[in-house]
Amino acid sequence: MGLLDVVDKARNATGGLGEIAEAQIKTWVADFKKSADLLETFGFSVGKFSFGMGALPEVHILLEGSIENIHEDRLRKMIDEHKTNEALVSLLKTLIWLRWAWEHMELKKLTGVTLHVTLGLPPKVSAELH
Numbered sequence: 001m002g003l004l005d006v007v008d009k010a011r012n013a014t015g016g017l018g019e020i021a022e023a024q025i026k027t028w029v030a031d032f033k034k035s036a037d038l039l040e041t042f043g044f045s046v047g048k049f050s051f052g053m054g055a056l057p058e059v060h061i062l063l064e065g066s067i068e069n070i071h072e073d074r075l076r077k078m079i080d081e082h083k084t085n086e087a088l089v090s091l092l093k094t095l096i097w098l099r100w101a102w103e104h105m106e107l108k109k110l111t112g113v114t115l116h117v118t119l120g121l122p123p124k125v126s127a128e129l130h
Contacts, residue, residue, distance in 0.1 A: 021056045021121050028087060028119040029059060035088035036063065038078065042095075043069040047114065058120035063091075065113050067129060070099045090125050091115060098127045 036046055044065035052058040075092045082088050098113065110129040118124040 024121070025057055025059060025119050028123060031085055031087040032059075032061065032117065032119060035085060035091055036061075038082070038088060039063060039065070039091065042074075044113075044115070052120075056121050058118055061117040061119070063115040063117065065115075067099060067102050067111050067113050070095050070113070072096050072099060087123075090123075091117070094125045094127050098129065102129060 036044070042065060044063045046061060047064035048060075048062040050060045052060065075096050079089055079092050094115065095113075101107075102110065107129060112130045114128050114130065116124075116126045116128070
């Protein structure tokens with residue numbers, strides 16, 4: 001049994017979930033585009049974009065910026081202004097936690113930030129300092 005056979009079996013096992021996932025991911029991509037535009041005000045830009053198709057589709061996006069441009073008060077204000085944009089709120093909360101960890105762990109030599117965003121089921125945001 002080849003890889004394509006495994007993917008087909010998984011897709012058949014998930015039934016209509018694939019179509020639901022595709023529709024949801026399209027919505028998330030549109031929301032993410034708005035979020036990325038807002039994050040540009042903090043100096044972040046899309047560094048990489050990829051798409052994966054298996055039993056369920058996934059979109060992977062890397063956003064790159066600097067820890068020095070992350071200010072909690074501005075992020076919290078943006079969260080209040082955009083409460084209904086779940087994608088943006090998740091990204092902003094991740095940046096708040098990252099900034100907190102950077103300060104408390106005294107990682108001053110690390111200034112680059114990469115946000116790893118997966119738009120899939122389930123969606124996921126993680127961040128790294130470098």
